[in-house]
Amino acid sequence: MIRQLVQRWGRTQFAAVTCLVWFLPLAAWAGSVDLYPGPAPWAAFGLGILLLVAWLVVVARLRTIEVEPRPRRLDFSAMSAAERRWNAVFAVCAICLIGWLNGAATVDWGILTPKLAAGRPGPLALFAGLLVFLLLALAGAVVSWRRSAAAFRARARGHVGGEPVL
Known part of the structure; x- marks a missing residue:
């Protein structure tokens, strides 16, 4: 199953998507550790750390999986300058x-809320x-994603026989 996903997505996208396995429990811990006393947030932390270690082992083994050469969306070494730029803009907008x-x-x-209801100008x-x-931020994310996708399609059209055409 891992080989099939790596073939479909490529190594970088596989690592990016599968990092959610450990990221989400650690985000739950970070959001709840100061609000909820007791062991529940720390259980999420422990689970997140265990899954992080497992993810690191899987990512370290990605080098051994052969990947058929073809254009992939998150292939940083093959990206054009426009594609990199629009991906960076998308990342900034997504972070915002x-x-x-x-x-x-x-x-x-x-x-x-009471100050908004009173119509105070500052609030x-x-x-x-x-x-x-x-x-x-939402408009920037949508526009940059579309431009990045267009740049990827342009790069993929120039891809012939396993090597990109320069």
């Missing part, structure tokens, strides 16, 4: 979206700024 969602989930909005400006930031 994750940060916005993290802030929205962890901030106590009870302090702000209204903050709220508007947060919404504009969210929309810009």
